[in-house]
Amino acid sequence: MKQGKFQYRYHWLLGLEEYFSAKENHSERYETFVKALYHDNWFRKRDILLDLVMSNGEKYKTDEAKGWINILLREHLDINDVKPEFVVSFLYNYMEEESLLKKLQQFVYAHKDMDESWSEDSIIEMPDIGDFLSRGQMKSKLWLVNKLKKFVDGSLGKVVFYGGWHNFIAHLLFENFEVDSITSIDLNPECMNTLKYMYDDEIKNKKFKPMIGDVNKIKWVEDDRYKFEGEDKTYYADLIINTSCEHMDNTWYDKLPSGTVVALQTNDYFDNDQHINCCVDIEDAKSKYPMSYTLYSGILATELYNRFMLIGIK
Numbered sequence: 267m268k269q270g271k272f273q274y275r276y277h278w279l280l281g282l283e284e285y286f287s288a289k290e291n292h293s294e295r296y297e298t299f300v301k302a303l304y305h306d307n308w309f310r311k312r313d314i315l316l317d318l319v320m321s322n323g324e325k326y327k328t329d330e331a332k333g334w335i336n337i338l339l340r341e342h343l344d345i346n347d348v349k350p351e352f353v354v355s356f357l358y359n360y361m362e363e364e365s366l367l368k369k370l371q372q373f374v375y376a377h378k379d380m381d382e383s384w385s386e387d388s389i390i391e392m393p394d395i396g397d398f399l400s401r402g403q404m405k406s407k408l409w410l411v412n413k414l415k416k417f418v419d420g421s422l423g424k425v426v427f428y429g430g431w432h433n434f435i436a437h438l439l440f441e442n443f444e445v446d447s448i449t450s451i452d453l454n455p456e457c458m459n460t461l462k463y464m465y466d467d468e469i470k471n472k473k474f475k476p477m478i479g480d481v482n483k484i485k486w487v488e489d490d491r492y493k494f495e496g497e498d499k500t501y502y503a504d505l506i507i508n509t510s511c512e513h514m515d516n517t518w519y520d521k522l523p524s525g526t527v528v529a530l531q532t533n534d535y536f537d538n539d540q541h542i543n544c545c546v547d548i549e550d551a552k553s554k555y556p557m558s559y560t561l562y563s564g565i566l567a568t569e570l571y572n573r574f575m576l577i578g579i580k
């Protein structure tokens with residue numbers, strides 16, 4: 267299919283396709299959506315229009331429905347700029363039962379002044395969804411979840427993400443495992459703001475905790491208990507997940523106590539300026555992150571680079 271401007275901008279719809287097609291008993295609605303919007307299939311556009319018509323004004327508000335028809339017929343209505351928030355809102359309303367889409371909707375809301383009571387300070391520019399929901403990103407996250415499933419019987423316990431970023435993986439963990447709690451540590455305060463909106467329910471239920479911090483400054487006070495330099499409060503951890511290894515040096519790993527259970531991903535994408543610590547191959551990854559017992563080591567080829575994953579005990 268010809269790659270138009272829309273397909274280029276919304277390639278992350280294919281990342282979501284990876285997610286939905288991997289789901290057991292997945293609904294066909296996503297397939298209809300992606301065929302209609304991404305592949306410009308007119309029969310599927312018809313199906314969505316039919317859905318709007320049959321809802322008889324009960325399910326969707328008129329101005330929303332008008333906006334979605336604009337997206338579906340954009341080429342014929344001379345609409346060049348379709349904003350991601352409209353595509354996300356369309357998709358979420360079309361498949362409201364899907365919790366990942368609710369998270370995506372909350373992610374978008376966190377970046378929009380949807381509620382007049384919000385202060386100007388709460389509006390931060392929305393990052394490109396394609397950076398974290400691309401096909402390669404989604405495949406790597408599903409890879410991690412599927413491999414973890416093979417080794418975990420029961421609860422994951424207290425999970426701590428190092429460099430947790432926008433943390434859509436946390437949602438995949440909640441969906442696939444029993445989890446005591448998930449803490450997501452990142453240097454970037456903007457990610458924290460967003461996570462507060464995305465995981466508002468889980469934060470209220472003490473299942474999720476976003477934390478600003480430098481993981482290289484974590485001090486382990488016991489084998490399963492850590493704190494940040496200069497602070498007294500300590501926190502427990504049963505599993506450390508770091509899928510951002512290429513963005514930081516090895517200090518965080520060197521500091522982990524022996525016996526810590528770790529799942530990590532790194533890659534050989536040296537051309538990305540933000541990657542300060544890539545690995546040449548899986549052997550390089552094994553020597554940078556030595557484990558006393560390796561449960562899994564493997565390579566996933568994505569379009570631009572290879573991703574390496576290690577799961578095991580330091």
Ligand SMILES: C[S@@+](CC[C@H](N)C(=O)[O-])C[C@H]1O[C@@H](n2cnc3c(N)ncnc32)[C@H](O)[C@@H]1O
Pocket residue numbers: 403428429430431432451452453454457479480481482509510513514
């Ligand atoms: C851009 S993301 C990329 C993630 C990775 N490629 C993935 O797919 O999950 C890297 C994140 O690591 C965070 N980060 C880098 N160094 C860090 C550190 N020392 N402590 C905490 N977070 C860090 C950055 O702020 C950023 O949010």
